[in-house]
Amino acid sequence: MTESSDDKSGDQRSLPSPVWKQLNQKDRLAALTQIKFPDAGSDSPFLALVIKAAALFDAPLAKVNLLDSEHQITQSAHGSQLNTIRVKDAFCAHALAEATPATIVLNALSQPRFEGYRQLAPAAQVRFYIGCPIRFRGHKVGTLCVFDSEPREGITAAQKRMLIELAWDAEQIVDKG
Numbered sequence: 001m002t003e004s005s006d007d008k009s010g011d012q013r014s015l016p017s018p019v020w021k022q023l024n025q026k027d028r029l030a031a032l033t034q035i036k037f038p039d040a041g042s043d044s045p046f047l048a049l050v051i052k053a054a055a056l057f058d059a060p061l062a063k064v065n066l067l068d069s070e071h072q073i074t075q076s077a078h079g080s081q082l083n084t085i086r087v088k089d090a091f092c093a094h095a096l097a098e099a100t101p102a103t104i105v106l107n108a109l110s111q112p113r114f115e116g117y118r119q120l121a122p123a124a125q126v127r128f129y130i131g132c133p134i135r136f137r138g139h140k141v142g143t144l145c146v147f148d149s150e151p152r153e154g155i156t157a158a159q160k161r162m163l164i165e166l167a168w169d170a171e172q173i174v175d176k177g
Helices: 017-023 026-034 047-056 091-097 157-176
Strands: 061-067 071-078 083-086 103-105 128-136 139-148
Touching: 017 091, 026 128, 026 139, 047 061, 047 071, 047 139, 047 157, 061 091, 091 103, 091 128, 091 139, 128 157, 139 157
Parallel strands: none
Antiparallel strands: 061 071, 061 139, 071 083, 103 128, 128 139
């Protein structure tokens, strides 16, 4: 079952223009419609990947998310429920727009680009984030990401490389549909 924390306000205050452009690319959105994502939930083929990703960073939360132009939809989660949020509140939207293989946020409170994000509220307390894009037919359509309520001093090159490899494994699952 999918929970939704979506509201109908629709304002785009939280995301810079390059992020909105990436999310709204016509070819990317067309690719999303062609994906036959496996069923979300406890028997998702992504579950082993999110468990490994969380363990890799000794973090309580990891997810595989799909992002359209308005929503981030969780396909598989470890340490969290499946949910849908607005992309304007999604750390993963930044991971799709950046040219790096991994978006690393050691302390979200220290980055103005995340000011006002719901995940920074006391109830959610997201401080650390790392996310790697998942591609389908050359387009970034989702992410494999890890969250923690504790900020980090850093990550190792090996951790980053291994998460990138797990994201590649997620791409293989998406390609097989």
